[in-house]
Amino acid sequence: RAHTHPLQRQPPSPLPRAMVFKENESVYAYHGPLLFKAQVLEKTERTAGGAAGASAKVRLYRVHYSGWDAHWDEWVPESRLLRDDAGAEEEQKQRIRDFKRAHNKRKAQEGAAGGSASDGGPGATASADGGAGPADGKKAKGGVEPGDEALTAEIREQLRLPQNLKLKLVEDWERVSREKKLVPLPRSPSIETLLCDFVAAKAKRSSHERLYTEVCDGLRAYFNQALGSILLYKFERKQFTELRQDPAHKDSPLVELYGAEHLLRLAMKLPELLSHAKLQREHMTVLLAKLMELLKFLQSNKAKYFVTEYQQPGDAYLTWWGDE
Secondary structure, eight states, X not given: OOOOOGGGSOOOXXXXXXXXXXXXXXXXXXXXXXXXXXXEEEEEEEEEEOGGGOEEEEEEEEEEETTSOGGGOXXXXXXXEEESSHHHHHHHHHHHHHHHHHHHHHHXXXXXXXXXXXXOOGGGOSOTTSOOOOOOHHHHHHHSOXXXXXXXXHHHHHSOOOHHHXXXXXXXXXXXXXXXXXXXXXXXSXXXXXXXXXXXXXXXXXXXXXXXXXXXXXXXXXXXXXXXXXXXXGGGHHHHHHHHHSTTTTTSOGGGTOOHHHHHHHHHHHHHHHTTSOOOHHHHHHHHXXXXXXXXXXXXXXXXXXXXXXXXXXXHHHHHHHHO
16 A cells, blocks of 8 residues: 655644744755755644654754745755754855865766766755756745746646756856856857757657747747846846847847856746646646756756856956945
8 A cells, every 4th residue: 555755745733842943943954965044934743654663753844945935945854954053054165065076076077978967866956846946035036926826836746857957056056146156148058059959859859840949939938038037146137237238249139148057047937937828738738748858958968058167257246246
């Protein structure tokens, strides 16, 4: 008989006795390979089945990661939380350093092997629910009008990011939001190039080239409209403004100026965006299937499409940021 894991059930009623962390308390939470500042929203305790029929108490906390979208909120065991103190802050910095070293080592190994893709381990996922990495926290919460929440959840379930793309989202967020670096623009290869390569690859093995073309045309439209309002981190806004003011680029479609890093952020937002689309269910199913093929194509060719070095902005840019 199939058993439902205790953590997959709905949260039970709150525990009457005191737990280690309090509601609304600021904490640090382990999330994949990194440690992030968070806030405890709720707490509870439940009984989990153990070996030989024994049972054990599992203390759970629902946390919100500071600066991240609310759909990243999750229930975590007590073992994944640390007090918000100097020791936890130093542990966070050490985790980031370790993550960078491991990432650089993996990139070097992939380069020696011809850029082949390899999935990270299950502990290296960016999100337990299959969501994408954070856009700018404050902007992300207000950027998309709420649609059908049930439909959004259903779409998100079907549009799960491959594991190492989740890592790319985390890395991208670290580079821009924490290290204050920028994706060099205009990007080469661009999103336009990526989408054309995808359609060409599918045309060799499928008779549905027109369908893939229509899906990619829709992505172009979404990206060009969404970038300035919901896909940029706050630190990137000056770069975006300067790019649009450059005579060489001011009339160029944004898909020709940005690359896979920002396309991946759009993938995170697609469940909310598509929940507003008036598509019949069978059309939505086909669309999501094609989008998953695109994500798998990107995963298989990540060495080609993702930037290898983020750009250190100049003093004038950092002065602007300091004044914000």
